[in-house]
Amino acid sequence: MTERTPADERVELALDLLANLEHEDLPLPAAVDRIETVTTDPTLVRRVLDEAELRGILEREDGRIRVRRGSYVSFESDVVVREGDFDCRRCGASLSTGHFVRFETDELGPFGSSCVRKVLGRE
Template sequence: MTESDRTPRKERVELALDLLANLEHEQLPLPAAVDRIETVTTDPALVRRILDEAELRGILEREDGRIRVRRGGYVSFERDVVSREGDFDCRRCGASLSTGHFVRLDAGELGPFGSSCVRKVLGRE
């Protein structure tokens, strides 16, 4: 069982909504948004619930296979991303890491990620 499987569903939903509200780009393809949500949960029903809830809360709009973020800000690498040394596996790609990058969001912390994956998750690559 992974760490995200042990995190209560409500907390995973809030964390994913917070991540979506802080995407770097105003628009992106739906598969790219799903890729980011899957750093929180890979449960297909929960991914759909998160997208529906994001739309209900006015965080995003979905149209023609794209999403448009309607509110939020962006994650500052200097302020909101912390690095820790240790033995980690990247939440996005599964690679072994000696340095994990963690994103601090209002709803909680998301990570660990490798240096390139954290940039992809936040829309910087």
């Protein structure tokens, strides 16, 4: 069995995020915006999209993606709020309260209260 690299782990985390989006249909740039909360490496972003399609997580067509399976993140049980000194992974704002999303593969965050909702497709 081969060991997973840090890049492999980021891909798996991004796949978890895509599988748990609340929007079933969104423009490709919006999906990329969400993936970029995990990695901004263009090669990995492309790898995430390709792997998501291969695994049946999403379909791509005409600049849009359609999420095909997954479940939604529960804010009560899957989002952890911590006090501290953080920078939002999405917008870069300084935070005193960080929101972290727990997935099977890892935890993603910190995010501000509005950015965590945007990343998960609640806004």
